[in-house]
Amino acid sequence: MQITQNKVVSLHYVVKDDKGTVLESTLDRDPLAYIQGTQTILPLLEEKLEGKKEGDSLKIRIPMDDAYGPRREELVAVVNREQFSKDVEITVGQEFYYLDDNDQMMTVTIVNVDGEAITIDSNHPFAGMDLNFEVQVVGVRDATAEELDHGHVHGPGGFEH
Ligand SMILES: [Zn+2]
Structure with a gap:
């Protein structure tokens, strides 16, 4: 199944700065789960993931201005x-x-x-940085009506309620 609008996508990702320092990683926890098209993740990440499918791995570089902007x-x-x-x-x-x-x-x-x-x-911890994502698509499924209504994923990697 391909990643398109309103699919629930599960991802493992590692994000590094330009020196290769790991800033954040999901590898030691549940994958992140989000609904494609809801702008839950960075818009450029969503854009690059469109059309990808389970098992795909990709490297995505997000320049500071498309990530969290300069430090203020x-x-x-x-x-x-x-x-x-x-x-x-x-x-x-x-x-x-x-x-x-x-x-x-x-x-x-x-x-x-x-x-x-x-x-x-109050700057975002990643403000002022170009971000280098290594992303692995772990799962793609249809969102339930309830998830679409709430605008977020229920269950592992999402909201438990
Ligand atoms: Zn909910």
């Missing part, structure tokens, strides 16, 4: 410890996730802790 220094800010829940331990390198006004998943990384002054970086 204005997204680095110092906030007070009070901004975070008291029972959360704050350590450098820790990531927090939240949905912005457009329902986009945003990441905040703690880059410095100086007493009550916490420096946060």
Whole structure:
């Protein structure tokens, strides 16, 4: 079965920066599952995967401007410890996730802790980088009516609810 609009696609992927450092990998967990055409993954990835089928492997290079864009220094800010829940331990390198006004998943990384002054970086962790994906198509199937209604995949690699 080929990857076309509204197919549920399961992928294993490794993404590396230009130095070959692995930034993220699914190889030690469930494959990522998404619905083709829902812009869940980077648009250029979706485009390159269109028409591929189970078992296909491909390398996809995504330049910074088609990935997460340049780093923006204005997204680095110092906030007070009070901004975070008291029972959360704050350590450098820790990531927090939240949905912005457009329902986009945003990441905040703690880059410095100086007493009550916490420096946060709201740039996407991959901002400022060209990304090199190695993708393996693990499965392709039709989405269920419920999945299409929700706009996401149910079950392994997707939403459990
Ligand atoms: Zn759902």
